Amino acid sequence: MARLRVFLHSRLVLSGLLAVTLLAGYLVFRYFYEVAGDFPFSQEMLLVFIGAIATVLITALLLIQQTDLELRKEGQVLLLDRKAQIYNALIDHIGEIVEKGRLDPAALADLRVLNHKLAMVASAEVIDRFSDVLARLDTAGHDVLVDEAERREIMRAVAVLTYWMRRDLLGRIDTEDEEAVLAAIKANNADLE
Template sequence: MKKMIENRQVILLLYIVAMVAGYFAFRLLYGVSDSFPFSQELLLVFLGAIATILITALLLNQQTELELRKEGQVLLLDQKSTTYMALIEHIGEIVEKGRLDPEGVAELRVLNHKLAMIGSADVIGQFSDVLRRLDDSTADQAISDAEQAQIMQSVAVLNYHMRRDLLGRIEGEDDQQVLQKIVANSNDLED
């Protein structure tokens, strides 16, 4: 950000210097224009070219900045999507196995750290609920069917928050209704 402000200041300074120099050159050549009328036209072309170059440089600088920001957002969205999908798949594997082995815990820790880097506050908060349910369920070394249903319901709510983080608020869509449908779909699959 600081570099961008410095670039704008340099371009603005160059523009001001070019305009002041152009003004004095125009005043000088205007006095000589009686003997050389072509000099006024040449000066105007020169000033126009300088102004065009400076304006184009400013616009290209802003366009480049916007493109870099856009590309960064696309990369972040891709990273979020990849991490979220890996997290859902890993929790699904744990629930399917019915137990949490040391390798699963290690992978869960890595995914937790990735999530901490890119996830929204809602996603991180809901993930801690999923972790709490997993911890409660694996205290006796096995996950019962009822505990699996509770974990998957918690994952359904997590999915809702992940969806909102990735897609944002969609106009015309009722958030509570979407959450209810996601949880209902999960409950239907558990029954």
């Protein structure tokens, strides 16, 4: 937020300077044009000076805007990378739990940490779908061992979760394509069972 205020302030200041320069340049040029009618060299020098100042100010405005866009873009790339890392770690961890067939305290502690990391970067849909996975893990964890039916239920919930993670990472919303992708993910999961 502070960066946005600085950007807007600097842009406003530069825009003001540009307007003042152009107005002052026009008035000075008008004065010299009338006074120095016999000296066209002074008129040309004044035009060069005004043009140089206007060019510098316009270039400064464009550079500030370009820098801001580049910083935003870089921030989005870093956020996307962080999301992908957390999503992959979460899927790997749930896979380890299902593979071991038991929900031990260390795995539960790691899952809690991943839950907090997920809460920082994930979309609302991903967090909602993750709660479904947690509910299935909770049900399976009552007797500490995870039986085959519980594993299938957990992996079905993870399949839906991965669809929402994919959607969050790609950021596209094409309803027809997305429904087909979700159906394919569920079908692939069912085939592996």
